[in-house]
Amino acid sequence: MNKLKIVIGACLAIAILVVILFINKHPESSIESDSLKEETFQSVETTKNVAKAQDNRQETKATDTSLVVDLKGEVKHPGVYKMENGSRVSDVIQKSGGYTNQADQNKINLAQKLKDEMVILVPKKGDSSAVMTTSNSTANSDSSASTEDSKLININTATMDELQNLNGIGPSKAEAIISYREEHGLFKTPEELTNVTGIGEKSFEKLKSDICVE
Incomplete structure (x- = not known):
């Protein structure tokens, strides 16, 4: 029994010695592992930054391609609507749910392009009110x-x-x-x-x- 314990102890000692010698002989393995971790971290951070920049560009682009108009008068749901650049009067009227039964559709130019801050007034039948006006800045520009x-x-x-x-x-x-x-x-x-x-x-x-x- 004592001989068996001595043999087992000797084997463990040899194994520990081999591990110590291997570590001392190959210290670069630990360095390479740390370097790999650092490169992986930097790669993840770079990917996050690129994704964030793309999101910001998309958000800016979405903001730049929209305009706001005020729709009043004889439509089912008057109010302020956010529309895409290039939209026309017909688009915002459709978005509002369409005309009421009292709307004078002959006074509406459905093909006209919308402008930011435009006010669109859909008059009643027999009403001589102006169909649409624009913001003060646009009106001043037009007056020149x-x-x-x-x-x-x-x-x-x-x-x-x-x-x-x-x-x-x-x-x-x-x-x-x-x-x-x-x-x-x-x-x-x-x-x-x-x-x-x-x-x-x-x-x-x-x-x-x-x-x-x-």
Whole structure:
């Protein structure tokens, strides 16, 4: 029994000695392990920073591509709406739930692009109120335009009533202009108005000095 204990003790001593010698002979293993841990930590931190930067860019981009408008009057849910840049009047009216039964839809230019801080008023039938106005800053900017330009009617934004102020344009032709605009998009040149049914070269000559395209 004593011999067995001596043998076991000797084996343990030899094993411990071998471990000590191995550690002393290969100290770089511990250094490499620490270096690997440091590189892994730095890689994780870099990944986190990149992801955070991408989130910030996406958030900034989302902020830059939005605008806020105030929709009033004869719609089902009037109020302030946040819309994407490039949206049109038709988009915000649809988002509000649509018109009420009392809305005068003929006075609304659905194709007009929205602007930040725009106020859109959908009038009642028989109401002569203005259809839409903009913020004070926009109004001041518009007032700096020349007197001559302010008299021209923009056929891309004009309502049915405004179009009827043009020489030779009655209700049917005004409706045809709006229908063409909604189907084909905004007019690129005033001359494109001759593509509208009922408006030929002679009709265009009478009104070309009173219209513009913006």
